[in-house]
Amino acid sequence: MPAYGVAGNGDLPPMGRQGPxxxxxLIGALWAALSVYVVLRWVTDGTQFGPVERIGPDEMASWRVAALRVFELVSLAVMFGFFWWSCIKPWRETGRISLDGKFVIGGLVGFTADAFLNVHNYLFAWNSHNVNLGVWVKYLPFHNPDAPSQYGESLIWGPPMYIYFCAGVAILAAHHAVKLxxxxxxxxxFQIFVAIFVFEFWFDFIIENLAIRLTHGYAYAKTYEPLTLWAGEVHQFPVYESVLVAFVGMVFTWARMEAMERPPGQSPIEIGVERWRASLQGVVGHFAVYGFCVVTLVFVYHLPFNWLGTIGDSYADLPSYLMPSxxxxxxxxxxVTGNFDKP
Structure with a gap:
């Protein structure tokens, strides 16, 4: 019989649990490198970098423009608040950034993936009134060259969403899980995570529908109709959006709750950093969390969202300011499907 009870191992010693x-x-570092490449290509492209042209004939109501500006300001305040409480304050007090802070930074690192929303079809409509400098979708892997690439990805309220729907809901859900x-x-x-899922589903559903209806900051241009509310309207909403966001939030919440039961710096994501020399452990830990954020965002959210949108058959009644230039x-x-001749 093999020495360690596993057929084929022979006299090999057990590898042990090395951690992820x-x-x-490695994923975090590769994604960071890809993001730098994509952003550099974008900012040096004279046709893609810069505020998008606003096309007619539809005019956005002045009160909606005001609501959009309020949404942008509130989003900025939320983002800076998270940076202060999760990154800057812990760093000043302990010289270290907590897991929450790493999630905040990881959300921004993962924001580059946001353009995957429209990598094949124009599924996610952006308002040209957003503070924007165009979009980098053209330089992402798997981009469909026929898909629109000149629209106004928000640089003000977009990045904060990757913070409060990831780190934010994890902090809030973990806090209330302790109370429960x-x-x-x-x-x-299982019961706790069911409650967390329900909370995160409704949190996303309410926030997004308020943002869509009040600001027209964005819209879901093409959705899978059997899972869409108010199909065909400018404010049509795919229910699977809230389901996917809730699953993303649950993954982040799971990681944070597990970390609460471990010593600082030993979250389930960071297991294995001790195998590196001491001078590199902090860097490896950071990039491990960034990699975790990217894997979660891409595989739990972006891939299923794109699949459901691509096979979708419900088209929103979009005003011209929500259309690519x-x-x-x-x-x-x-x-939406790229069935037109580009200028």
């Missing part, structure tokens, strides 16, 4: 840190750090356990000590992890005079369905 090195693998996730104190109130009902016999609750299982190269789609002036083009029907929504043709613009």
């Amino acid at each position: 840190a090195s693998f996730l750090a 356990r104190r109130r009902w000590p016999k609750l299982s992890k 190269e789609c002036e005079g083009i029907a929504v369905e043709d613009c």
